[in-house]
Amino acid sequence: MREKLTVIKVGGKIVEEEATLHKLLDDFAAIEGYKVLVHGGGRSATKLAAQLGIESQMVNGRRITDAETLKVVTMVYGGLVNKNIVAGLQARGVNALGLTGADMDVIRSVKRPVKDVDYGFVGDVKQVNAEFLGDLIHKGVVPVMAPLTHDGAGNLLNTNADTIAGETAKALAALFDVTLVFCFEKKGVLRDENDDDSVIPQITPAEFKQYVADGVIQGGMIPKLENSFEALNAGVTEVVITLASAINENSGTRIKK
Amino acid sequence: MREKLTVIKVGGKIVEEEATLHKLLDDFAAIEGYKVLVHGGGRSATKLAAQLGIESQMVNGRRITDAETLKVVTMVYGGLVNKNIVAGLQARGVNALGLTGADMDVIRSVKRPVKDVDYGFVGDVKQVNAEFLGDLIHKGVVPVMAPLTHDGAGNLLNTNADTIAGETAKALAALFDVTLVFCFEKKGVLRDENDDDSVIPQITPAEFKQYVADGVIQGGMIPKLENSFEALNAGVTEVVITLASAINENSGTRIKK
Numbered sequence: 001m002r003e004k005l006t007v008i009k010v011g012g013k014i015v016e017e018e019a020t021l022h023k024l025l026d027d028f029a030a031i032e033g034y035k036v037l038v039h040g041g042g043r044s045a046t047k048l049a050a051q052l053g054i055e056s057q058m059v060n061g062r063r064i065t066d067a068e069t070l071k072v073v074t075m076v077y078g079g080l081v082n083k084n085i086v087a088g089l090q091a092r093g094v095n096a097l098g099l100t101g102a103d104m105d106v107i108r109s110v111k112r113p114v115k116d117v118d119y120g121f122v123g124d125v126k127q128v129n130a131e132f133l134g135d136l137i138h139k140g141v142v143p144v145m146a147p148l149t150h151d152g153a154g155n156l157l158n159t160n161a162d163t164i165a166g167e168t169a170k171a172l173a174a175l176f177d178v179t180l181v182f183c184f185e186k187k188g189v190l191r192d193e194n195d196d197d198s199v200i201p202q203i204t205p206a207e208f209k210q211y212v213a214d215g216v217i218q219g220g221m222i223p224k225l226e227n228s229f230e231a232l233n234a235g236v237t238e239v240v241i242t243l244a245s246a247i248n249e250n251s252g253t254r255i256k257k
Numbered sequence: 258m259r260e261k262l263t264v265i266k267v268g269g270k271i272v273e274e275e276a277t278l279h280k281l282l283d284d285f286a287a288i289e290g291y292k293v294l295v296h297g298g299g300r301s302a303t304k305l306a307a308q309l310g311i312e313s314q315m316v317n318g319r320r321i322t323d324a325e326t327l328k329v330v331t332m333v334y335g336g337l338v339n340k341n342i343v344a345g346l347q348a349r350g351v352n353a354l355g356l357t358g359a360d361m362d363v364i365r366s367v368k369r370p371v372k373d374v375d376y377g378f379v380g381d382v383k384q385v386n387a388e389f390l391g392d393l394i395h396k397g398v399v400p401v402m403a404p405l406t407h408d409g410a411g412n413l414l415n416t417n418a419d420t421i422a423g424e425t426a427k428a429l430a431a432l433f434d435v436t437l438v439f440c441f442e443k444k445g446v447l448r449d450e451n452d453d454d455s456v457i458p459q460i461t462p463a464e465f466k467q468y469v470a471d472g473v474i475q476g477g478m479i480p481k482l483e484n485s486f487e488a489l490n491a492g493v494t495e496v497v498i499t500l501a502s503a504i505n506e507n508s509g510t511r512i513k514k
Contacts, residue, residue, distance in 0.1 A: 048332075051309055071337060075305075078355075079336020080328060083405065083413055087359040091411035097360045098335075102344040104354045104398060141361060148340065154348035156340055 005034040005137065005176035009165035010183045012040035014244045015081055021088065027247050029092035034137050034176060037089075037096075038145045038165040041081040045073050061220070065120040065158040073158050077146040085144050096142045101125075101149030102156060104132050107164065109149035109157050123149040123157025125164065128171035137176075162224070166231050173235030180236050181252075182224065183244035188253035189225070191216055202254045205229055228255040262291040262394065262433035266422035267440045269297035271501045272338055278345065284504050286349035291394050291433060294346075294353075295402045295422040298338040302330050318477070322377040322415040330415050334403040342401050353399045358382075358406030359413060361389050364421065366406035366414050380406040380414025382421065385428035394433075419481070423488050430492030437493050438509075439481065440501035445510035446482070448473060459511045462486055485512040 008028060014020045028037055042063065046056045049072045057064040065073065082098040089096035101107030101123075109123030133143060145168065147161040162182065169180040188199035203211070208225055211217040217225065228239040232255065242252025265285060271277045285294060299320065303313045306329045314321040322330065339355040346353035358364030358380075366380030390400060402425065404418040419439065426437040445456035460468070465482055468474040474482065485496040489512065499509025 074340050075332035075336040077336070078340045079332040079334070083331050083335045083357050083359060086357070087407045087413050088411045090359055090362055090407060091409060095361055098355075098357070100340050100343070100355070102340060102347055102353075102355075104352060105347050150344045150347060152348060154345045156344050 002175070002177040003034060004179070005036065005172055006031055006179045006181060007036045007038065007165055007169040007172065008181045008183065008247060009038040009161055010040070010244050011161070011185075012042040012044065012081075013185070014183060015039045015085060016041065016044050020244070021085070024244050025085070025088045025092055027245065029089060029094050030248055036133075036137070036143045036145065036168060036172070037085065038147070038161055038168065039077075039081055039085060040147055040161040041073075041077045044081060045069075045076040048072050048076055059117050059119070062119060062122065062160065063158060064118070065122050067121070070121040070156060070158060074148060074156055077148050078156075082144060082146040089142065089144065094142050095140055096144045097136065098144045098146065100146050100156065101159065101164075105129055105150075105152070106133055106143075107149040107159070107167070108152050109159055111151060111155070111157060121155065121157050123151065123159040125149060125159065125167045128167050130171035130174055133168070133172060134175040137172075162227065166227050169231055169236045170234040173237070178236045179238045179240065180228075180231055181240045181242060181247055182228070183247065184241050185243075187243050187246070187251060188241050189217065189221060199251070200253050202256055204256050225255065229257075232257045259432070259434040260291060261436070262293065262429055263288055263436045263438060264293045264295065264422055264426040264429070265438045265440065265504060266295040266418055267297070267501050268418070268442075269299040269301065269338075270442070271440060272296050272342060273298065273301050277501070278342070281501050282342070282345045282349055284502065286346060286351050287505055293390075293394070293400045293402065293425060293429070294342065295404070295418055295425065296334075296338055296342060297404055297418040298330075298334045301338060302333040305329050305333055316374050316376070319376060319379065319417065320415060321375070322379050324378070327378040327413060327415060331405060331413055334405050335413075339401060339403040346399065346401065351399050352397050353401045354393065355401045355403065357403050357413065358416065358421075362386055362407075362409070363390055363400075364406040364416070364424070365409050366416055368408060368412070368414060378412065378414050380408065380416040382406060382416065382424045385424050387428035387431055390425070390429060391432040394429075419484065423484050426493045427488055427491040430494070435493045436495045436497065437485075437488055438497045438499060438504055439485075440504065441498050441509075442500075444500050444503070444508060445498050446474065446478060456508070457510050459513055461513050482512065486514075489514045
């Protein structure tokens with residue numbers, strides 16, 4: 001039987017505030033077995049950009065990344081957020097290693113082709129080096145991945161953290177029994193968006209179709225769940241959508257094949 | 258016989274300008290055998306701090322690092338400068354891995370005790386994890402080290418890049434035949450500071466004493482050379498002070514025991 005690995009994706013809000021970051025690091029440190037942390041940092045990037053007089057332009061929830069914005073996200077994601085998480089995990093006895101996709105060539109991407117929108121220096125993931133990551137993980141190293149990749153030609157590319165988590169989980173599914181956890185602001189996928197306790201405990205593809213048809217699941221949750229099913233089809237064992245504060249609990253929504 | 262390893266330290270000026278950075282990366286990529294790059298980034302840190310309205314205070318050439326300044330250097334050294342070097346080396350076929358001291362706990366330091374000056378979040382190196390670095394290096398990974406360490410209690414600490422290079426070279430001397438190269442704005446240690454071509458090709462401890470007594474070597478070059486002799490006494494095979502553009506040439510000043 002393959003060993004278990006948990007890939008946890010946490011958004012910017014949680015890692016950018018001292019109190020929630022400390023709680024997250026405590027909870028993450030307590031997870032048993034092999035693990036990977038993927039983080040965002042968008043709020044800090046927007047704040048730093050504003051301080052530097054750079055306007056943050058978002059289209060479909062994605063940041064338009066010109067050359068100056070790329071510098072900002074490289075500083076915030078690769079430096080400030082990543083290294084503080086790494087130092088915080090080391091203090092908790094977790095042998096963390098901060099990585100962008102450029103480090104050891106772990107994630108290669110291609111600059112997103114310009115169609116309706118020119119996203120600028122934004123990368124679409126092409127390849128995750130599971131062998132290298134797997135080697136490190138087997139040695140007890142815990143990768144902490146920033147949402148930055150590279151194109152192999154010397155350019156860093158801003159890359160969605162959900163995508164990095166999903167692609168990393170899929171690639172590592174060749175080596176481990178992978179659970180992918182997306183931390184969310186809600187307790188899970190809700191049956192009633194106005195009732196925080198109406199969490200749907202488990203969703204199968206058939207149920208998903210029905211929920212969408214019934215209008216129970218809508219908006220941004222649809223691509224999130226589509227990505228979850230894609231990860232399951234690519235070999236990930238389980239996908240969980242839950243609160244960051246509940247990563248060690250058996251709560252949230254479990255997405256099953 | 259032990260295998261050769263070259264530790265190269267380059268200052269901020271070289272890595273912060275596109276043209277000199279590209280030349281450096283080409284030259285560094287051409288170095289044969291095992292290698293480590295240690296970089297600075299002070300000019301970019303000062304620039305970003307100024308843009309954010311944070312005054313840069315230097316005492317004895319060292320940056321006073323308050324909490325806000327620590328964020329700036331974490332962004333610039335750990336993010337912007339480090340990750341651009343890593344991506345640039347990957348494009349040149351060098352399997353670079355960006356590291357701060359916190360990553361995999363490679364360099365543990367202690368916050369500098371307050372004596373005459375309170376340097377703030379500045380670290381004095383306590384321990385370099387040579388075993389971990391050696392493992393990576395033997396696998397063909399090229400560490401690219403930012404001038405940041407950690408105290409093991411969750412705090413990043415701003416740490417002099419010359420010190421990081423020296424301590425890393427000393428620690429790795431237990432595993433490799435180490436040459437430590439300090440890149441400098443001049444061609445080497447000069448006999449006449451007004452004559453750029455008056456490079457002293459080799460300096461022994463006895464010659465050093467004589468040069469200091471004669472006033473040939475003075476000012477900031479004295480601690481640089483003292484550090485070099487300390488590295489040699491700790492097992493480093495050779496220390497070279499040279500131009501960054503000459504790291505593949507047999508020029509500069511060679512410091513010998």
